[in-house]
Amino acid sequence: MAIVVVGSLGLDTIETPAGRAEEVLGGSAAYFALAARHFLPVSLVAVVGTDFPQAARAMLDHPDLDIEGIDHAEGRTFRWEGVYSKDMNSRETLRTELNVFERFQPELPDRLRTLRNIFLANIDPVLQRSVLAQVRQPRLVLADTMNFWIQTKRDELLQTLKKVRMLLINEEEARDLTGEPLTHRAARAILELGPETVVIKQGEHGAFVQSADLYFTCPAYPVDSLVDPTGAGDSFAGGFFGALARMGRVTELNLRRAAVYGVVLASFTVEGFGVTGLLRVEREEILRRAEAVLRMSRFSLDDTARILR
């Protein structure tokens, strides 16, 4: 039943209008795992350097997280530095040091090859396929991607899309990938490329999920204080995939519920720098925010036919 995530771990230096954090734990695998652990145990497959600090490691020290699949390679850990715009809707990357991540060749330990719920975080689509080939009987597979791969490895990405059941992608990337300016049309075009389900992340506007017979829009949970948007997408992925894998069956209703848990987990992340918002999450608060999303989007049309002339 557990989940495997293959992705990055790194040290982020982040500046937002709310402040600055230096060399804090980051990377898609960290955000995903800290969100998904509320639903199922998570095994991380990633690489760090010999300089990976004890403080960062301690944040992943949790009974529900299996960190034995993290490779400690000779060299420095992946680093990223970025600064967000005043409204935090855009960011500029000041520095990317791939370091040991550049030679990342994910090898699943034998005991993880029988796990059936796989999140392929945003890494080279060639590596995503190589991971899939190592899994004996994948059941739920969710892949993420980004503009860099869409632009530089499009053919490889298209090969990967033929093999994954679900794609997670943000709105702008979905348009880039398909050339369709309307997001819901871009989603439909992605379904032609292989995935049965596509989940489009829309930041402050929430997310939507589309499959053959489902079109579900989920608003974002309105946080009081936006501190750092880094990792919101991977935290959404953790909440979404964690809830879906835990519910077990991919039904229309479960996909809707999973998206709600996705926006809820993302809402915690953006309230603190790095993973600090996620580390504070309590079970009761997850449920409270999910109920709030329900109230935000609920309505009824009973008897409204009569209001039309």
Add this chain to the structure above:
Amino acid sequence: MAIVVVGSLGLDTIETPAGRAEEVLGGSAAYFALAARHFLPVSLVAVVGTDFPQAARAMLDHPDLDIEGIDHAEGRTFRWEGVYSKDMNSRETLRTELNVFERFQPELPDRLRTLRNIFLANIDPVLQRSVLAQVRQPRLVLADTMNFWIQTKRDELLQTLKKVRMLLINEEEARDLTGEPLTHRAARAILELGPETVVIKQGEHGAFVQSADLYFTCPAYPVDSLVDPTGAGDSFAGGFFGALARMGRVTELNLRRAAVYGVVLASFTVEGFGVTGLLRVEREEILRRAEAVLRMSRFSLDDTARILR
């Protein structure tokens, strides 16, 4: 029970990736009235020039539209010309000729001064107040505004906001007006300025409605074909205000339903150039799309507490 709209009528020349339309009926009052008439009769208060063509007038010729309040002034009709970007998310104004609209001093005929549902479309906030002063017992008042007034007549706009019960504004304008980068925080800040309810238009992302005890997000209806976004906001206003005025009581549930009818009416508008999409609307299709919006946003959390560890 009827509605009065005070706004613009004009001739628009529009270029979008889907084609071009020249000198077609436009203006906030036209879009609003053609949308709101599905719920209640609408009286238009506006000005056109002596060159206002018969073809444009014919589009407003409908038993539910009262066009006697349209002033025919000496001179040319208001004209606007614009071209939309490839994804239609932005547009460039090529030409604005105010013509007779420049001297628009709305005077409500006596018989309209007793009407109680007033939509103050996007005009000078000074004129909006002058209209309000002419209405004997306003009940429901919805005002629209835009960046131009926020930037050039901010103090006048703030005076107007103290007198209107509801404000309709788009997302970017809400941020401009309040300086709050998060839309829901901008909405809350607007409630401090006077209105009891604020409705934020979010284009492809729908709309949301906020009041003291309500925070409702409504997705947009996903149109198959986006032809011309001009007038979508005023059509939303027509659907929203028409439905709300017809339902009569401003309750939490009615505000939610009204927003749904808003996005539905806007969806017809964007499917054709100018008002042509709105002219084709059939009652059954309004209901069908409202039901579709319900299915798009519906979910339940029953039994999901057990999926959390």
